Amino acid sequence: MFSCRELRAWGLAAVALLTAGAVWAQSTAFPGIGRPATPKEVQAWDIDVRPDFKGLPKGAGSVARGQVVWEAQCASCHGVFGESNEVFSPLVGGTTADDIKTGRVARLRDPGFPGRTTLMKVPTVSTLWDYINRAMPWNAPKSLSTDDVYAVTAFLLNLGGVVPDNFTMSDANIAEVQARMPNRNGMTTDHGLWSGRSMGNGGKPDVRATACMTNCATEPKVASYLPDFARNAHGNLSEQQRLVGAQIGADTTRPPGNRVRPTAAAGGAPAPSAAGQAAVALARQHNCLACHGVDNKIVGPGLREVARKYAGREDALAYLTTKIKAGSAGVWGAIPMPEQTLPDADARAIAKWLTDGARP
Amino acid sequence: MPEQADSLSPGSSGRLLKAPESFLDAEGVRTVFREAREGRRDFIRTAFASAVAAGGTLAAGKAAAQANPVPAEGGDPNILKNPEHTTGLGQSVVTDGYGKPSQYEKNVQRRQSPGLTQTNQASVSFAPLQSLFGIVTPSGLHFERHHQGWWDIDPSKHRLMLNGSDDKLLKRPMVFTMDELMRLPSVSRFHFIECGANSGMEWGNVAVPTCQYSHGMISCSEFTGVPLKVLLDMAGADYKRGRYVLAEGADGSSMTRTIPMELIENGEVFVAYGQNGEMLRPENGYPLRLVVPGVQGVSWVKYLRRIEVGDKPYATKDEAIHYVDLMPDGLHRQYSGIQECKSVITTPSGGQVLLDQGFYSVSGLAWSGRGKVRRVDVSADGGRSWRQATLQGPVMDKCLTRFSLPWVWDGKPALLQSRATDDTGYVQPSFKQLRAVRGTRSIYHNNAIQTWLVSESGEVKNVQLS
Numbered sequence: 001m002f003s004c005r006e007l008r009a010w011g012l013a014a015v016a017l018l019t020a021g022a023v024w025a026q027s028t029a030f031p032g033i034g035r036p037a038t039p040k041e042v043q044a045w046d047i048d049v050r051p052d053f054k055g056l057p058k059g060a061g062s063v064a065r066g067q068v069v070w071e072a073q074c075a076s077c078h079g080v081f082g083e084s085n086e087v088f089s090p091l092v093g094g095t096t097a098d099d100i101k102t103g104r105v106a107r108l109r110d111p112g113f114p115g116r117t118t119l120m121k122v123p124t125v126s127t128l129w130d131y132i133n134r135a136m137p138w139n140a141p142k143s144l145s146t147d148d149v150y151a152v153t154a155f156l157l158n159l160g161g162v163v164p165d166n167f168t169m170s171d172a173n174i175a176e177v178q179a180r181m182p183n184r185n186g187m188t189t190d191h192g193l194w195s196g197r198s199m200g201n202g203g204k205p206d207v208r209a210t211a212c213m214t215n216c217a218t219e220p221k222v223a224s225y226l227p228d229f230a231r232n233a234h235g236n237l238s239e240q241q242r243l244v245g246a247q248i249g250a251d252t253t254r255p256p257g258n259r260v261r262p263t264a265a266a267g268g269a270p271a272p273s274a275a276g277q278a279a280v281a282l283a284r285q286h287n288c289l290a291c292h293g294v295d296n297k298i299v300g301p302g303l304r305e306v307a308r309k310y311a312g313r314e315d316a317l318a319y320l321t322t323k324i325k326a327g328s329a330g331v332w333g334a335i336p337m338p339e340q341t342l343p344d345a346d347a348r349a350i351a352k353w354l355t356d357g358a359r360p
Numbered sequence: 361m362p363e364q365a366d367s368l369s370p371g372s373s374g375r376l377l378k379a380p381e382s383f384l385d386a387e388g389v390r391t392v393f394r395e396a397r398e399g400r401r402d403f404i405r406t407a408f409a410s411a412v413a414a415g416g417t418l419a420a421g422k423a424a425a426q427a428n429p430v431p432a433e434g435g436d437p438n439i440l441k442n443p444e445h446t447t448g449l450g451q452s453v454v455t456d457g458y459g460k461p462s463q464y465e466k467n468v469q470r471r472q473s474p475g476l477t478q479t480n481q482a483s484v485s486f487a488p489l490q491s492l493f494g495i496v497t498p499s500g501l502h503f504e505r506h507h508q509g510w511w512d513i514d515p516s517k518h519r520l521m522l523n524g525s526d527d528k529l530l531k532r533p534m535v536f537t538m539d540e541l542m543r544l545p546s547v548s549r550f551h552f553i554e555c556g557a558n559s560g561m562e563w564g565n566v567a568v569p570t571c572q573y574s575h576g577m578i579s580c581s582e583f584t585g586v587p588l589k590v591l592l593d594m595a596g597a598d599y600k601r602g603r604y605v606l607a608e609g610a611d612g613s614s615m616t617r618t619i620p621m622e623l624i625e626n627g628e629v630f631v632a633y634g635q636n637g638e639m640l641r642p643e644n645g646y647p648l649r650l651v652v653p654g655v656q657g658v659s660w661v662k663y664l665r666r667i668e669v670g671d672k673p674y675a676t677k678d679e680a681i682h683y684v685d686l687m688p689d690g691l692h693r694q695y696s697g698i699q700e701c702k703s704v705i706t707t708p709s710g711g712q713v714l715l716d717q718g719f720y721s722v723s724g725l726a727w728s729g730r731g732k733v734r735r736v737d738v739s740a741d742g743g744r745s746w747r748q749a750t751l752q753g754p755v756m757d758k759c760l761t762r763f764s765l766p767w768v769w770d771g772k773p774a775l776l777q778s779r780a781t782d783d784t785g786y787v788q789p790s791f792k793q794l795r796a797v798r799g800t801r802s803i804y805h806n807n808a809i810q811t812w813l814v815s816e817s818g819e820v821k822n823v824q825l826s
Contacts, residue, residue: 033540034594037533042523045666048606048616051675054525087478109690111801121684121692124675131677134614135508141612186692187684193696193805195655196620198603199673203730205700207797209789211737211781213746217790220742220775222813223826224565234474234569237711239467242491246720247712247820249467252569256819259715289480298479 049130053174056129060170061151063158069148070155073137076291076299076335082159087138087299091118092159095182100162103185119160123187125178129153139290238262276360279353286342288324288350294358301332307358320351427716467491470501473573476561481509484555486576489706489725494752495550495760497579499636504643505555505577505657507678508613513663515639515647518610520631522595524602525670531596538633538647544586547630549653550759552727554578554699556656556683559806563795566822570711574810574822575704578727580760583651584634588624588667591631599625602669606676607650610665616676617659618695619652621669628653628758631664653758654729655697656804658683688799699729701788702807703736703763703780709812710822717771722749723764728782732756735781736763742775742811742825743790749778774814775825791824 049055071080078084082092094117099105105120107113122128133149135141144152154169162180163169169177178184194200232252234240241249243262251258283289283303291299292306301309310316324347329336340347353359431437461468470485477483487503497503504510515538524530555577561567568574588605605624609615623629632651633639640646645662652659658678673679673695684692703726708714722740726733732755737746749763763778780788791808798805813823 030544030590030594033543034534034536034591037521037523037535041521041535042533045521045608046523046668047614048608048668048674048676050525050670050672052672054672088482104690106690108686108692109688111688111799116686118681122681123692123694124680127675127677127680130616131681134616135612135677138508141508141614183692186690187680187694188687188691189693189695191685191693191696193693193698193700194620195698196603196622198620199695203698205786207789207794209787209793211735211746211779211787213737214744216744216746220744221826222775222823224824225813225821226566226569231569234573235471237569240469240471240488240490240570240572241712242468243464245491245707247708247714250711250713250819252711256815256817259713259818261715293480 047130047134049126049133051124051126051178053126053171056126056171056174057146058171059146059150060168060172061147061149061154062168063151063154063163063165065148066151066153066155066158069144069152073140073144074152076338077138082156085115089115089117091156093117094120095160095162097161099182100180103181103183105183105186108183108186119156119162119182121183121186123181123184125153125157125174125181128156129174132156139287273359275353275356276358279350279358282346282350286340286346286350288340291337299335300337303354304358307354310355311357316355317348317351320354321348324350427718468501470503470576471572473561473568482507484557484577486572487579489571489576489578489704490709490712492706493762495580495725495762496636497581499581499638499641499644502579502581502635502641502644503555503577506613506643507615508611510643511611511663512642513610513647518647518663518665520591520648520664521666522591523666523668524597525606525668525672529598529602529669529671530592531598532594534591534595536591541586541631541648542633544590546584546586546634548582548584548634549630549651550580550582550756551651551653552578552580552699552758552760553651553657553660554702554727554729556658556696556699556804559808559810560803562808562824563802563806564800566824568710569822571704571706571709571810574710577657578725578760580727581635582637583630583632585630585632585648585651587627587630588650589627589629591667592624592669597669601671604670604673606666606668606670606674607659607661607664608666608668609645609661610663615658615661615678616674617661618670618673618676618679619650619655619659620697623652623655652697654699654731656683656699659697683804685798685802685804687802693802696805699727700805700807701728701730701733701780701782701786702726703733703778703788704810705738705776705778705812708776708814708820710820712820714769714814714818714820716818717769720767720769721764722767722776723762724778726751726761726763726778726780727759728780728784728786729758730786731758731783733761733763733780734783734785736761737779737781738763738765738767739777739779740767740774743777743779743809746779769814771816773816775823776812776814776820777809779809792826 077087078091083090094107095105108120129149132152150169154163154167157163157177158165158167163177189199190201192201192204192206236251236253238249238251248261280294293302295304296302310320325340327337327339468488468491470487472483472485485504487497487501518538520536520541522530523533558577559574562574599621603621605619605621607617607619619629630651631648633648635644640649648664650661650664679695684694685696686692703724705722705724707723708720722738726736736749738749739746747765749765752762755761788807788809794808811823811825813821815821
């Protein structure tokens with residue numbers, strides 16, 4: 001039972017609550033749904049940085065510090081000089097000192113230039129900072145400190161010749177870096193593909209075709225088609241078409257001309273085994289597949305390549321179990337595999353599957 | 361007359377090593393051009409000219425081979441002898457609590473294009489358009505595009521936050537749980553979603569064999585959710601200053617894209633949790649994604665966790681480094697979002713074989729990011745003459761539309777094309793028209809007319825016309 005004093009206190013609190021509720025109700029057609037976000041919550045999630053540096057936290061990082069972070073956390077995918085094409089498109093290359101003056105990357109005009117690096121494209125240094133801060137490193141995004149994000153950004157720009165070796169980038173001087181970005185004048189919004197009125201040309205299409213119905217154009221010529229050597233490069237197309245229907249899939253393991261409908265028994269790939277599925281699932285769970293394809297090399301060798309290499313080795317199970325946990329260097333190439341944290345049982349299970357031949 | 365390609369193929373049927381970048385490496389491209397110079401192009405042209413001379417082939421009736429002839433014993437054994445499923449007892453209810461496709465449908469899968477991407481987490485799988493009917497993509501066959509891997513997120517822990525890039529742009533920063541969002545009145549709408557890079561491999565030359573790979577980064581679903589304007593109204597957004605919205609995902613890549621406020625004010629953009637009557641699939645953003653009708657898929661942010669109202673565009677990683685369209689003058693187009701009017705014939709299409717001459721229903725998909733499809737024209741002679749196809753209703757806004765046209769194949773080479781026009785009057789361009797303005801290095805927003813060569817062998821091939 002409540003005392004008078006308790007009741008009065010409770011009543012006052014209730015009045016206060018009701019008042020707050022009433023104010024809230026006035027502002028929404030859906031009372032009881034949603035609540036104010038606290039400043040702490042907004043701060044935790046509002047990490048975006050705009051080209052005018054709104055949202056950029058205070059901090060600083062040197063090129064030298066950036067190199068340390070780079071070699072530990074970035075080089076295995078992007079290459080020591082940001083040049084690697086093994087995992088991602090190259091970050092650095094293709095820009096010149098003259099581009100830094102003009103703000104236009106000249107090589108973007110050259111259709112013969114083979115690729116486009118990040119530094120050739122990116123117009124805004126805020127984008128680089130925000131990219132590294134929100135999404136890097138690849139397998140551990142958002143793990144870098146604010147100062148290290150500055151440092152890595154500075155190192156990357158140093159590789160591209162945008163900032164000098166002794167540079168320390170900070171919120172105070174980032175605008176000066178923006179003024180040196182090689183492709184800062186390389187973007188246009190003068191097109192019809194933005195759906196608002198605040199940018200672009202108001203939605204006006206750039207290509208104007210007409211719907212001719214008869215005697216159109218000139219005699220059609222086939223100018224491009226797949227060469228015969230590429231006939232089966234996407235796998236056997238007969239296995240990529242429904243078994244029943246108006247057409248069958250072309251058997252691309254053979255020359256054209258086959259007109260025999262495949263039967264149900266012939267359709268579909270062999271079902272994977274439970275053991276194979278479990279091992280691949282473990283490899284995925286522990287992020288092995290970020291660097292090793294099942295069949296293909298990514299950073300490290302494909303898992304089946306590993307299985308083949310150690311197929312005849314007697315201590316393969318113990319050896320691979322150790323290697324999976326401890327990492328390895330120098331066996332498959334220049335890029336070392338770092339130490340991994342996963343349960344011993346899982347490492348052994350993956351090693352067992354490898355030594356059993358890595359079957360599907 | 362045998363087709364030239366056939367006579368050149370012996371010994372070339374072995375499996376290929378995959379090229380690392382695009383599917384055709386530099387040597388492959390040179391081979392195509394060399395062979396073209398050496399006359400194969402002329403040969404196909406000649407073969408084709410004779411087909412045209414033989415007369416129009418669209419729906420021109422002609423005696424054709426019987427596809428299912430009567431066997432010598434006087435009847436089809438599938439009719440004369442009752443099979444087990446007619447004479448036995450079938451399976452129980454709920455043999456599978458979530459039913460799966462027939463065992464005979466195993467070939468209908470989404471697939472990766474070999475060598476297109478170097479990791480499996482920042483990659484794409486293509487929807488098998490050649491095997492789909494109507495306009496709805498089964499959720500398990502919906503194309504995938506992940507930037508840093510996909511997740512299956514516990515919906516009870518997922519939150520959506522609204523805030524402003526300054527205090528005045530949004531009066532009340534807010535947080536919603538999934539329970540709360542699903543209590544609000546919902547809308548359900550059919551829309552297509554197309555990756556801005558769909559058909560991107562084909563800008564310069566033919567690179568892939570089937571419509572799965574050439575056009576399969578498009579899917580269409582009925583999405584269910586809450587218009588974003590409802591939420592922004594609750595939070596007190598300043599629509600006068602706040603002409604941009606940043607949408608941000610909860611995954612590792614924390615995908616961010618700038619959305620024009622116009623599309624939110626008109627009620628089109630919504631936060632969706634439903635897809636084809638059930639929840640979104642994890643690969644498609646479970647439990648919450650943004651739906652931005654008509655705009656490229658990257659803006660349909662998956663695992664949506666935050667909406668910020670802003671007074672300036674954001675130049676995020678996927679609108680300043682990726683998803684920028686390179687033009688011939690070396691400038692990149694930034695904030696290019698609209699998927700312009702486009703179409704593709706899905707049956708018959710590349711990689712298929714027509715077994716017999718006679719009747720076929722040429723059928724495919726058309727769409728426009730600017731509105732409804734008004735009409736689709738189909739050509740069987742490489743664009744010299746066209747006939748209007750039938751549109752299957754209902755024709756919906758920023759949604760796939762199925763078209764079809766009857767066609768009798770006379771066994772001669774044919775060049776099948778479709779050309780869509782939307783309700784703004786915009787006509788889908790040819791490769792020639794598109795390249796004249798945008799060159800061949802854009803990667804994004806290739807909406808050119810697709811050509812399929814039906815060769816005399818019945819095999820259908822992906823080709824581009826000059």
